[in-house]
Amino acid sequence: GENELQELRAYRFENGHLVQILDRPTTGSEGYGCRLDRPVGTLYVVSNTNDISALNNLQGSGISEQEWLKLTTGTKEGLPIRFFSGSTSLSGSSSKMVKMTRGFARFDLHIRTSGETAIESLTLGNRTLSTPLFAGTDSGSTPPQSGNLTIQPDKPYTQDTPGFAYVYEQTDTEATLFAEAIVDGERTHLEAKLPEIIRRNCIYYVVSVTKEESDAAVQLTVEAWQEGDQIGIHPSLDGTITVDTDRSELPETATVTDSGTKLILPHNLTDFLLALDCDDELELLPP
Numbered sequence: 568g569e570n571e572l573q574e575l576r577a578y579r580f581e582n583g584h585l586v587q588i589l590d591r592p593t594t595g596s597e598g599y600g601c602r603l604d605r606p607v608g609t610l611y612v613v614s615n616t617n618d619i620s621a622l623n624n625l626q627g628s629g630i631s632e633q634e635w636l637k638l639t640t641g642t643k644e645g646l647p648i649r650f651f652s653g654s655t656s657l658s659g660s661s662s663k664m665v666k667m668t669r670g671f672a673r674f675d676l677h678i679r680t681s682g683e684t685a686i687e688s689l690t691l692g693n694r695t696l697s698t699p700l701f702a703g704t705d706s707g708s709t710p711p712q713s714g715n716l717t718i719q720p721d722k723p724y725t726q727d728t729p730g731f732a733y734v735y736e737q738t739d740t741e742a743t744l745f746a747e748a749i750v751d752g753e754r755t756h757l758e759a760k761l762p763e764i765i766r767r768n769c770i771y772y773v774v775s776v777t778k779e780e781s782d783a784a785v786q787l788t789v790e791a792w793q794e795g796d797q798i799g800i801h802p803s804l805d806g807t808i809t810v811d812t813d814r815s816e817l818p819e820t821a822t823v824t825d826s827g828t829k830l831i832l833p834h835n836l837t838d839f840l841l842a843l844d845c846d847d848e849l850e851l852l853p854p
Contacts, residue, residue: 569730572651572667576616577601578625579657580632581608588625606657611635612665613700614651618643621700636704639697640670641712647671647735652701669768670698674732676724680778680785682751685723689774690745691716691734691761698735702767713740723749731774736767750778750785757787807845814842 579587586608589601603610609632616622621638640648651667678684697712718732742761749755762772770791778785809827817823817839822831830841 569649569669569673569733572599572614574616574618575599575612575614576622578611578613578635579603579605579608580611580635581605583632585625585628585630585632585635603657606663608657609654610657610663610665611654611701612652612667614667615648616650618648619650619700636699636701638700639711640700641697646716647696647698647733649733650700654701668702670700670702671733671735671767672765673730673771674734674789675771675773676728676731677773677775678724678726679775680750681780681783682778683725684751684776684778685725685749686720686776687723687747687749688717688719689732689747690718691732692743692745693740694742694761695735695737695740698767711735711737734765737761737765738763744774744787744789746774746776746787748776748785755785757785759787759789761789762791809844811842811844816840 577589578585579589587604589603613619613622619640621640640650642648648670650670652670653665653667655663655665657663676686676689678686692715693713694716695711696714696716716732716734720731724731740761740763744759744761746757747754748757757776759774765772773790775788775790776785777788807828810823810830812823812827817830818833818837820833821837821839823829824831827844832839
């Protein structure tokens with residue numbers, strides 16, 4: 568549901584003050600739309616408005632645009648609200664398009680261990696629990712709320728899980744990720760620092776639990792997958808990577824087997840060019 572626009576509401580500001588609220592924009596074949604009483608000023612659109620308490624009782628309030636841009640959203644049932652927001656200037660055209668962007672970032676879970684692993688809970692410590700409704704704005708002198716965000720699934724995570732957590736943006740916050748896991752029958756507590764900067768909208772972070780060998784230590788890491796300021800990024804975690812034999816330059820003694828998923832090279836020193844075919848972005852980790 569991270570791409571669903573629900574409970575859309577539009578707010579039109581003119582001469583720096585709120586003058587019109589459209590609670591239920593109509594739905595058409597080309598998307599969502601609404602008719603304005605005057606195509607003048609700036610139009611702001613927010614989704615999931617029923618979950619955002621700051622938007623309640625604004626009708627007739629005459630809130631200024633400056634005050635509006637300082638509004639923030641908090642959490643629902645202890646978790647960040649997955650909302651979208653966007654705005655556009657209404658001057659110069661009778662028809663305008665509003666680009667909606669996510670107000671949150673996504674965390675994916677990777678489990679790469681040599682044995683059996685079950686993640687019972689994940690806690691993001693000192694996380695930002697509030698965020699401005701619109702990117703590039705701030706709440707003034709009031710610091711954002713912070714606290715712990717705990718994800719405790721009904722059943723422990725035992726495999727890769729996209730979108731196990733959604734978080735608000737943060738800058739230079741000392742945030743830490745804690746994990747309670749059972750690896751090869753032994754309970755273990757893992758800890759890793761979160762990135763100092765997490766931006767809203769389409770930046771996915773990968774939480775990796777790794778244990779390459781039976782006697783190796785379990786590692787917990789957090790890294791950015793890719794930044795995607797205005798576009799959606801959807802990492803493919805299940806796609807099969809194969810050797811692109813047409814674009815590769817392989818020695819005659821090399822063999823490609825198992826429907827292109829296995830490359831067998833001679834044991835002696837060999838120069839070659841390897842091209843791979845995959846559904847999405849590929850990151851190469853040298854040994």
